[in-house]
Amino acid sequence: MQEIEIIKPDDWHVHFRDREILKVVVPETTRNFARAIVMPNLIPPILNGKQAILYKERINKAIPKTDNFEPFMTLYLTEKTNKNDLEEAYNNKAVFAAKLYPAGATTNSDSGVKDIKNIMPTLEKMAKIGMPLLIHGEVTHNEVDIFDREKVFINQNLDFICKELPELKITLEHITTEDATMYVNQGNQNLVASITPHHLALNRNAIFVGGIRPHNYCLPILKREKHRKSLIKVATKGNKKFFLGTDTAPHFTSYKENCCGCAGIFNATYCMSILAQVFDDYNSIENLEKFTSLNGSNHYGLSKNKTKIKLLKRENPIVFKKQIKVGNDSISVFNPNFPVYWEVI
Numbered sequence: 001m002q003e004i005e006i007i008k009p010d011d012w013h014v015h016f017r018d019r020e021i022l023k024v025v026v027p028e029t030t031r032n033f034a035r036a037i038v039m040p041n042l043i044p045p046i047l048n049g050k051q052a053i054l055y056k057e058r059i060n061k062a063i064p065k066t067d068n069f070e071p072f073m074t075l076y077l078t079e080k081t082n083k084n085d086l087e088e089a090y091n092n093k094a095v096f097a098a099k100l101y102p103a104g105a106t107t108n109s110d111s112g113v114k115d116i117k118n119i120m121p122t123l124e125k126m127a128k129i130g131m132p133l134l135i136h137g138e139v140t141h142n143e144v145d146i147f148d149r150e151k152v153f154i155n156q157n158l159d160f161i162c163k164e165l166p167e168l169k170i171t172l173e174h175i176t177t178e179d180a181t182m183y184v185n186q187g188n189q190n191l192v193a194s195i196t197p198h199h200l201a202l203n204r205n206a207i208f209v210g211g212i213r214p215h216n217y218c219l220p221i222l223k224r225e226k227h228r229k230s231l232i233k234v235a236t237k238g239n240k241k242f243f244l245g246t247d248t249a250p251h252f253t254s255y256k257e258n259c260c261g262c263a264g265i266f267n268a269t270y271c272m273s274i275l276a277q278v279f280d281d282y283n284s285i286e287n288l289e290k291f292t293s294l295n296g297s298n299h300y301g302l303s304k305n306k307t308k309i310k311l312l313k314r315e316n317p318i319v320f321k322k323q324i325k326v327g328n329d330s331i332s333v334f335n336p337n338f339p340v341y342w343e344v345i
């Protein structure tokens, strides 16, 4: 049996939702993570510092007494975001970053940005005050193939932002393609990317094994094996520009297993086990800590966590629970469907 100890991880991209879902999903994250960046795509979205503070209070109430956890809040950027309000919310520490969703890109992104040019004054302000910009990097035009939307976003939008504002701290969230890994790797030092456990574990075949698999449907959608391999390469090498953002995104099982199923994978429960397995499979367990616990905090200018967690490689694969109950419904737990031997102890 093999055992490793790593600095307690951070999750730089989570969806906690609200109300009864929030109460059941928060402990799934706080068990293994010390900090997280919380996404603002509620209905209605978190648009200002006051809403962020109230949301943070609801999150804090859901943290088990035994866990030490700090949520970092975000603002949802719209074309109406007032840059002075944004600056005030950032300076007051009500929010840590702002999230850019192209309008219609994903779950609850209807209020998102239609034309990047309309928010350039806000982005300039963010660059000036050092506030990080988090980007859902996909175009939304119907005529662009769903598998190409990240690449097209990089060419049509990200490249423009990076050239106009090289001093802006940008995280390209949940990257899925070789194009994104290359662009970020070659980009300036302020440009980094987060990667999810499901995009490291699976390629797009997983959406269609023997039938349609709604629990493997998320946005950006899973891609070809060559793209997964490019993510594996940067993550398992410990490349400083790439770090964990799980994009754990709970939806009721009834909304996933539906004639129009929601996008989002709830992976918080076994995230660290799955990542350890993936890194081990690529003989890179020694770089797990960089990916989960060091590269992200380093980019965001935060100190590293003081506590540690231990993972043990068992002789038999761990048996995943399938669902977590929420009222009369449930949240289905992500299972990559390969043997996972690593357990957080």
Ligand code: NCD
Residues within 6 Å of the ligand: 015, 041, 105, 106, 107, 136, 217, 218, 219, 220, 247, 249, 250, 263, 264, 265
């Ligand atoms: C996320 C959600 O459900 O909020 N869904 C997803 O498929 N990742 C939104 C997002 O991060 O795109």
Ligand code: ZN
Residues within 6 Å of the ligand: 013, 014, 015, 039, 247, 249
């Ligand atoms: Zn997300």
